[in-house]
Amino acid sequence: MPDIENTDERLSSTSGSSVFKTLIELIVIVAVALGLAYLVTHYVAQPYEIPSGSMEDTIQINDRVLSEKLTYYTASPKQGDIVTFIDTENPTRTLIKRVIATGGQTVDLRGGVVYVNGVALQKPYTEGKPSYELDGNFTYPYTVPEGYIWVMGDNRTNSSDSRHFGAVPVSNVTGHAFMRYWPLNSIGLLE
Secondary structure (H helix, E strand, O other), rough: OHHHHHHHHHHHHHHHHHHHHHHHHHHHHHHHHHHHHHHHHHOOOOEEEEEOOOOOOOOOOOOOEEEEHHHHHHOOOOOOOOEEEOOOOOOEEEEEEEEEEEOOEEEEEEOEEEEEOEEEEEEEEEEEEOOOOOOOOOOOOOEOOEEEEEOOOOOOOOOOHHHHOOOHHHHHHHHHHOOOOOOOOHHEEEE
């Protein structure tokens, strides 16, 4: 059986290295956590706070949404997806809009109605708001080039979107916005 006095000496002599070891472990844990956070936000999912009303009533100002990145590693955005993408006019900004048409599809705006390949889009998320032309440098009908998407905000009367800045390169898409996580009473999947 060990002598108590000897055990105490061992504890007191290792307490300095114990503090150092604990400090090193804490630094490693923080570094791993930061590394994982970086990997998740750059390759898996990114949280965003919504600053404008361009996607109302689907997404409200100050809502927090998650945009997952995994889907678009193996597939392209499809019509109806809500996507986050790098702004073509200001690369320091990320925007969120709904995909209306993809490469090869033709978009037309007539009488406040959006047509894709000649078919009128009558979607409940627009709440019947009209979709008029904005100040873009193109004419309708407009065929979306391959490798691009045509995006519009659900709040068609208050959205600067492809009607203004044109088609968005698929390479600018940063993720598929799929879930609202704040406010708590609105948690759910985005449609």
